[in-house]
Amino acid sequence: MTDLDPHVHQPTRLRLLMLLSGVDSADFTFLLGLLGLTKGNLSSHMTRLEEAGYVKIAKTFTGKIPNTSYSLTPTGRASLKRYWRAIDEIRQTAPAIVPARRPRRRQAVARPQPRSAET
């Protein structure tokens, strides 16, 4: 099976990379407002992506206010492409498994759950 890049596969980081792939650059406030993360959480995700070489960080000043903006590097863009290709490959190999599992899962959902499990 194709290996998925753990830096990209993490849901928040995947969304961050997808956001940055649509624009040239975006600043910290923009990403914070969109993803609903805490400042520390966003910062740690961006640091990981920067360490992986997927994101470039630019620190500037607008007037006297510091501004941090992020942009996707060519490496990041390529890894994002690879990731989606891998996902599509997995999906293409999956049909044999997925239809067999689905009805069973639906039945399990329809079955009444014991009270203790509900609470």
Add this chain to the structure above:
Amino acid sequence: MTPNADTEARRPDDEVREIPKWARRYAQNRTLPVLVGLVISIAGFAMFAGLSLLTAWAYLFGLRVLAIASMTALCALFAFWIWFSFFGAARLIDRISQWLYRREGSVTLGIPQVGFPPKAEHKRLLLVAFVYMFCVFAGVGLGFLRVYPLSLIQPVSALYVVPFLCYLGWRLRAHRIGSPFMFLWPTLYAIHAVLIVAGAPISMGPMLDMFVPTFGYGFLAALAAHLYSRIALRRLRHLGAGSDSGQPAQGVRP
């Protein structure tokens, strides 16, 4: 289309794949700088119009001192406006826009913030601007010299305003910036011209016939783009928060 697309209506990652598209749409339609620029231009024109009227009124009523003072103020305003257009306007618009977008943050698209327009295109744009300014002065001048009826001043101006606005929109779109809604501006301007030629009773007098469509339709187009950017932002927030529509919310059993 992948083979699975037939069997699965909508996959959870479809929404994630939509993020770049909506991010681009949002960034393209951030037109508050255009609205700010139009408001500043309208304020400038209002000052010009006010001072011109005051000068004319003072001259007609023989108030020589007032006429000379308002004429001097008009000249000073003209000099300031030229300086402001070249050196101050861009910075002021940028600062006001940044303040207005302070809660949303900033996002750039296509080209870096600095260095626009690209050097290769700078000369071409300057040439287009000069040709446009020449057409404006020639068109209005010929109108006031009664070469053509003043009631047709807006339709005549459409002959150069519409191509100019289309050219600007096309160049911005070529750089992947600029909202497609901004093409509403020349479209509405052209429709207005056609209606006047067809005899529709929408004329407001020679000066307002130029002023209202130029700024009014620009304002409308920028406002439409801004409203669309709100929709795109809401959609992006939905996608960014990861609330996949096909899945139940946490704690809710199907």
